[in-house]
Amino acid sequence: MSxxxxxxxxxxxxxxxxxxxxxxxxxxxxxxxxxxxxxxxFGTFVLLTAYAHGFMSTILVPGLSVAYVLGLSQFVLVWVLxxxxxxxxxxxxxxxxxxxxxxxxxxAETPR
Amino acid sequence: MNxxxxxxxxxxxxxxxxxxxxxxxxxxxxxDFFAAGRSVTGRQNGLAIAGDLMSAATFLGFTGLIYLAGxxxxxxxxxxxxxxxxxxxxxAERMRNAGQYTxxxxxxxxxxxxxxxxxxASTTLVVVVFYLIAQLVGAGVLIRALTGLDxxxxxxxxxxxxxxxxxxxxxxxxxxxxIVKAALLLAVGAAMCVAILWQFxxxxxxxxxxxxxxxxxxxxxxxxxxSNPNPLNTLxxxxxxxxxxxxxxxxxxxxxxxxxxxAARRSVGWAVGIIGVFFVMxxxxxxxxxxxxxxxxxxxxxxxxxxxPLLAQHLGGGEGTFGGDVFISLVSAVAFAxxxxxxxxxxxxxxxxxxxxxxFNVIRPDASAEDREGxxxxxxxxxxxxxxxxxxxxxxxxxxxxxxxxxxxxxxAASANFPALVLCLGWRRFNxxxxxxxxxxxLVTSVALIVLGxxxxxxxxxxxxxxxxxxxxxxxxxxxxxxxLGTVLSRRSPEDQNTYMELLVRSETGLGAEEPTFH
Numbered sequence: 281m282s283x284x285x286x287x288x289x290x291x292x293x294x295x296x297x298x299x300x301x302x303x304x305x306x307x308x309x310x311x312x313x314x315x316x317x318x319x320x321x322f323g324t325f326v327l328l329t330a331y332a333h334g335f336m337s338t339i340l341v342p343g344l345s346v347a348y349v350l351g352l353s354q355f356v357l358v359w360v361l362x363x364x365x366x367x368x369x370x371x372x373x374x375x376x377x378x379x380x381x382x383x384x385x386x387x388a389e390t391p392r
Numbered sequence: 393m394n395x396x397x398x399x400x401x402x403x404x405x406x407x408x409x410x411x412x413x414x415x416x417x418x419x420x421x422x423x424d425f426f427a428a429g430r431s432v433t434g435r436q437n438g439l440a441i442a443g444d445l446m447s448a449a450t451f452l453g454f455t456g457l458i459y460l461a462g463x464x465x466x467x468x469x470x471x472x473x474x475x476x477x478x479x480x481x482x483x484a485e486r487m488r489n490a491g492q493y494t495x496x497x498x499x500x501x502x503x504x505x506x507x508x509x510x511x512x513a514s515t516t517l518v519v520v521v522f523y524l525i526a527q528l529v530g531a532g533v534l535i536r537a538l539t540g541l542d543x544x545x546x547x548x549x550x551x552x553x554x555x556x557x558x559x560x561x562x563x564x565x566x567x568x569x570x571i572v573k574a575a576l577l578l579a580v581g582a583a584m585c586v587a588i589l590w591q592f593x594x595x596x597x598x599x600x601x602x603x604x605x606x607x608x609x610x611x612x613x614x615x616x617x618x619s620n621p622n623p624l625n626t627l628x629x630x631x632x633x634x635x636x637x638x639x640x641x642x643x644x645x646x647x648x649x650x651x652x653x654x655a656a657r658r659s660v661g662w663a664v665g666i667i668g669v670f671f672v673m674x675x676x677x678x679x680x681x682x683x684x685x686x687x688x689x690x691x692x693x694x695x696x697x698x699x700x701p702l703l704a705q706h707l708g709g710g711e712g713t714f715g716g717d718v719f720i721s722l723v724s725a726v727a728f729a730x731x732x733x734x735x736x737x738x739x740x741x742x743x744x745x746x747x748x749x750x751x752f753n754v755i756r757p758d759a760s761a762e763d764r765e766g767x768x769x770x771x772x773x774x775x776x777x778x779x780x781x782x783x784x785x786x787x788x789x790x791x792x793x794x795x796x797x798x799x800x801x802x803x804x805a806a807s808a809n810f811p812a813l814v815l816c817l818g819w820r821r822f823n824x825x826x827x828x829x830x831x832x833x834x835l836v837t838s839v840a841l842i843v844l845g846x847x848x849x850x851x852x853x854x855x856x857x858x859x860x861x862x863x864x865x866x867x868x869x870x871x872x873x874x875x876x877l878g879t880v881l882s883r884r885s886p887e888d889q890n891t892y893m894e895l896l897v898r899s900e901t902g903l904g905a906e907e908p909t910f911h
Binding site: 289292318322325326327337338343346351359362369374377 | 463466467470471473474476477478480481482596597598599600601602604611612614615616617623624626627630631634654657658660661664665668671672675890893894896897900901902903904
């Protein structure tokens with residue numbers, strides 16, 4: 281039954297619908313921002329690791345180097361951005377997805 | 393082999409075979425075989441994904457590298473963790489929504505099915521077989537060092553266990569073997585960290601400071617540059633791990649085992665948490681080995697790979713003591729379990745490329761529905777690929793460079809699979825010609841540059857025409873450019889555009905995605 285309905289969905293009109301446009305735009309904005317921050321921070325870390333051995337080997341307190349602190353900060357970056365994405369998904373993207381799917385199903389079930 | 397070690401190795405085999413027998417009774421359809429009936433929860437899948445990354449290469453290899461050279465061993469760990477941001481935000485949900493069993497499903501959704509599938513399945517097989525051989529060589533060398541068993545019987549033992557899990561128990565067995573191993577490895581890693589830190593009053597800085605004072609580099613040991621003087625090599629290795637990990641077929645297929653995109657996302661959340669904790673542990677174990685093992689132990693660690701087991705022996709009381717014997721046996725058996733679990737996942741993804749992609753969609757697209765539902769071809773494909781990988785491993789022998797094979801696999805995944813997947817999900821104009829040119833071109837570029845590079849070039853590393861071990865700084869851009877060139881230089885196909893709408897809707901919303909089956 282459900283597959284029959286899905287066969288009759290007009291995907292071009294779903295793509296045109298405001299809810300879908302909003303979903304794609306919001307998700308794209310979030311992902312672009314998050315990945316830009318991530319690539320910038322990770323890229324800086326890797327460039328410093330490759331080219332600035334002296335700076336990275338600076339000892340902050342005995343036993344703790346700049347390299348280790350910046351390495352750990354990558355872990356924190358991944359954890360924070362992952363958590364932020366999961367939160368945005370639950371709060372923003374999932375309700376929009378549900379709206380798009382419900383509207384598409386209703387339209388496909390209505391006899392033309 | 394001594395009794396304690398035999399006992400722990402046998403226990404690992406017994407538990408995993410038990411899981412396989414249980415799973416084999418629940419594996420009846422293709423969706424069971426390749427995707428565990430899509431009934432794995434987000435948390436379970438997160439543990440399994442973490443397990444795929446906590447391989448012998450990361451547990452034994454990274455700890456060894458940190459022990460020998462310091463911080464450089466840890467850069468690759470941060471790169472591998474970083475790749476999960478790419479997986480989460482670019483692939484995880486959209487793969488789950490748009491695909492069925494393999495990465496090629498997503499590519500062939502909107503592009504002409506047979507050529508794209510054939511190209512994607514071929515790179516999957518190349519990546520997986522290189523990775524598989526690397527792990528099997530590692531298994532043979534490791535088991536020989538830990539138990540005294542010869543290389544060839546050790547490879548055969550590992551290979552037969554791998555075949556049993558996959559052929560009999562499919563993805564369900566592969567997933568649960570991975571979950572059990574991940575839990576074991578975390579527990580053993582935590583026990584080692586507590587035992588190490590206990591000697592330093594639970595002060596990590598005191599541990600690191602002691603480690604630095606016992607290394608010839610001194611304080612520089614806590615900074616980068618200990619193993620790799622060429623900055624471009626450091627950069628390319630980091631990029632290979634960061635991008636290549638995100639396109640590894642055996643990790644991406646795990647997103648097909650969960651019921652929906654919500655669970656796919658949650659599994660990445662669990663995975664990054666677990667992997668992060670594990671990589672912090674590897675730094676404590678690696679630096680701990682430097683601080684605690686007697687001077688001149690480098691030789692005994694066999695290139696670093698036996699650092700963690702030797703440290704366990706030392707922590708348990710030293711060689712010849714009961715505690716030392718139990719702890720080294722336990723860590724060795726967990727390392728053995730790690731290899732078994734990872735090779736099983738690799739073989740399963742190769743079997744998907746072979747049977748689902750190549751057989752049912754390229755060679756025999758007219759196969760009956762009954763054949764498609766069954767698991768016969770899939771099991772046969774797993775058996776075939778597994779046996780070939782075992783034979784290749786034995787032919788290559790124990791002298792082949794494991795790091796080279798892993799580098800090759802990661803570079804090909806990053807250069808051939810990654811650009812095509814990103815563009816297929818995000819670029820409206822992308823077409824079949826672009827995908828095939830990009831995938832084949834990325835594969836050829838990375839293999840050619842590796843052959844011209846320092847690890848393979850016959851005249852020696854200094855004479856190699858291409859200076860870098862990992863070709864990704866050149867081959868990833870090449871993959872993207874070739875995808876783009878192939879697309880803009882070929883005729884526009886209206887069909888590709890129509891299915892793009894369907895792929896866009898399905899991947900973004902889950903409308904029409906594969907439903908879970910329950911038993």
